[in-house]
Amino acid sequence: MKLPYRVAFGACIFVSTAAVTPDMLPLNKGIYVPAGKACKGASNADMVNYWGGKSAIGVAQATCTIKKLSRKGKAFTITDECRDLQSGDLIEGGPTLLTINDPSNFRMNGTTYRYCGPKVQF
Structure with a gap:
């Protein structure tokens, strides 16, 4: 049975987005260390x-x-x-209060963290 174009296209969109969960925080995915610390060997x-x-900050x-998440400007x-x-x-x-300045930097519990990449650097 051949589906009309609109039905088939709509089904494709539904299937392709059904498993995707939007990111709840505007951060790059990966590892962060305190600003001033080296990424390699942290x-x-x-x-x-x-x-x-x-996922939360782990x-x-x-x-x-x-x-639960609430946002007021850059404060989450x-x-x-x-x-x-x-x-x-x-x-x-x-x-926990996070202040997110950009996708690579945030402040949490008095510490500013910076992005190191998608995996641990040994």
Whole structure:
């Protein structure tokens, strides 16, 4: 059975966008370190990450998902749920304020972070 052009085109658009989750934060996907720290050889304690979609700012030993987000200009308040990668246990946390100046730089908990690229640099 051949579908009319409009139906087939609409179905293609639906299929191609159904699995895509828009990024909730206007940041580059990848690894960030505190400004002034070298990307190459940065310790797990210094690195944070953002992987796009509903992911929150994560750390080496946890994965975090944004549950609630509000924005006022460059200030983003996120409430996330984090789980320990090894045990799967829920990690307690409260709302976090991010100030995002551009896709490569943000400030969180008194520290300014800069983008290092899509993967860890050893």
